[in-house]
Amino acid sequence: MVHEWALAEAIVKRLEEVAREAPVSSAVIAVGELQGVDIEILTFALNELKKSTKLESSLLLIEKEPAELECSTCEYRWEFGSSGLSEEEREAIHYVPELAHAFIRCPRCGSPDFRIVRGRGVWIKDVKLGG
Amino acid sequence: MDPRAAIVDERLKGVARVVLVCSGKGGVGKSLVASLSSLLAAREGLRVGLLDIDFHGPSCHTILGASGVKPVEERGLTPPVVAGVKLMSLNFFAEGQPLPLRGEEVTDALLELLAVTIWGNLDVLFIDSPPGTGEEVLDTLRLTKRAEALVVTTPSRLSLATVSRLVKLLRELRTPVLGLVENFGYGSDAVRRSAEEWGVRYLGWLPYYPELEEVIGQPDKLVRTPVALHLREALRAAQLI
Numbered sequence: 001m002v003h004e005w006a007l008a009e010a011i012v013k014r015l016e017e018v019a020r021e022a023p024v025s026s027a028v029i030a031v032g033e034l035q036g037v038d039i040e041i042l043t044f045a046l047n048e049l050k051k052s053t054k055l056e057s058s059l060l061l062i063e064k065e066p067a068e069l070e071c072s073t074c075e076y077r078w079e080f081g082s083s084g085l086s087e088e089e090r091e092a093i094h095y096v097p098e099l100a101h102a103f104i105r106c107p108r109c110g111s112p113d114f115r116i117v118r119g120r121g122v123w124i125k126d127v128k129l130g131g
Numbered sequence: 132m133d134p135r136a137a138i139v140d141e142r143l144k145g146v147a148r149v150v151l152v153c154s155g156k157g158g159v160g161k162s163l164v165a166s167l168s169s170l171l172a173a174r175e176g177l178r179v180g181l182l183d184i185d186f187h188g189p190s191c192h193t194i195l196g197a198s199g200v201k202p203v204e205e206r207g208l209t210p211p212v213v214a215g216v217k218l219m220s221l222n223f224f225a226e227g228q229p230l231p232l233r234g235e236e237v238t239d240a241l242l243e244l245l246a247v248t249i250w251g252n253l254d255v256l257f258i259d260s261p262p263g264t265g266e267e268v269l270d271t272l273r274l275t276k277r278a279e280a281l282v283v284t285t286p287s288r289l290s291l292a293t294v295s296r297l298v299k300l301l302r303e304l305r306t307p308v309l310g311l312v313e314n315f316g317y318g319s320d321a322v323r324r325s326a327e328e329w330g331v332r333y334l335g336w337l338p339y340y341p342e343l344e345e346v347i348g349q350p351d352k353l354v355r356t357p358v359a360l361h362l363r364e365a366l367r368a369a370q371l372i
């Protein structure tokens with residue numbers, strides 16, 4: 001999967017916008033489990049893409065976040081485990097996490113109407129400015 | 132901070148025009164107009180993309196007859212080319228499964244699609260919208276920043292009443308309106324007069340063609356229907372082709 005490169009590109013673009021205002025010393029990038037992002041590839045891509053940008057010397061830290069889902073029908077909460085999903089289904093969720101609704105059901109009542117409480121995708125959780 | 136919005140401009144950098152096909156009303160022919168416009172524009176030699184954002188009822192893949200194709204991953208997702216049109220739809224992944232998305236999830240899914248799809252250079256990107264003026268329409272206008280609206284209506288008063296509100300909304304959002312296409316039409320005065328009243332261009336009417344159902348999924352035949360002949364004139368009037 002090389003979608004990690006697209007994600008890395010988006011992260012670097014956004015942080016470059018921040019760095020235009022003030023130098024970014026470090027940033028924490030949270031990676032939700034649901035999207036099944038390959039942390040190694042993401043780290044590599046981030047380090048490649050930040051070269052020759054204002055982020056060259058910024059420290060980019062990656063933090064994994066487990067995914068938790070909550071049924072809107074019966075309020076049951078459960079931890080997402082990618083086990084039980086086919087390779088294709090996992091790949092689809094990797095591109096667009098909302099596709100989870102097509103493949104995952106509430107383990108208690110079978111409803112596809114659930115909420116992704118946390119651990120959906122990739123976002124920038126914290127940015128530290130300064131030299 | 133959400134990193135995705137920052138990349139949307141980059142993804143649409145090579146796209147000359149973004150055309151949102153919308154109506155506010157369902158069943159008026161938005162998907163047909165979006166898909167057929169894409170086919171016609173491609174046959175005029177334009178580089179065309181088609182994005183289906185009707186997540187609850189995607190139709191473009193059926194109208195174009197896309198089968199056995201999928202987006203290819205290459206530092207993003209490259210849409211498959213179907214009958215000369217680069218087509219992107221969640222249906223490539225959901226494959227007929229229901230997708231019960233709620234408000235914020237619709238926004239998320241749209242943002243993800245816009246952030247990940249590699250369109251390359253396009254003369255025009257058509258976007259097929261669901262009925263209503265919910266997240267799909269509002270977020271597309273917000274995120275693409277420069278979409279122009281192609282508004283579809285039928286001569287029915289029910290449709291015109293809904294479309295009238297849509298046109299007002301588009302005006303308040305400062306979205307340029309390319310014009311009004313009358314589907315299931317017969318060139319009645321009602322739509323023409325409404326267009327005049329709202330200050331939008333009347334682009335023409337598409338006849339009801341009972342045999343259309345038989346050529347859904349067959350691009351070569353679709354472009355030779357009377358509906359296509361009329362739509363071509365409407366697209367010319369809108370200077371889209």
Ligand SMILES: Nc1ncnc2c1ncn2[C@@H]1O[C@H](COP(=O)(O)OP(=O)(O)O)[C@@H](O)[C@H]1O
Binds near residue numbers: 161338341343347
């Ligand atoms: N001019 C037409 N003649 C015959 N059938 C049409 C015409 N326009 C649309 N249809 C059919 O009407 C139905 C609704 O059209 P569709 O494009 O799906 O509407 P929407 O996207 O606005 O909900 C579809 O089955 C479509 O094939």
Ligand SMILES: [Mg+2]
Binds near residue numbers: 161162163260261
């Ligand atoms: Mg439709």
Ligand SMILES: [Zn+2]
Binds near residue numbers: 072075076107109
């Ligand atoms: Zn449940």
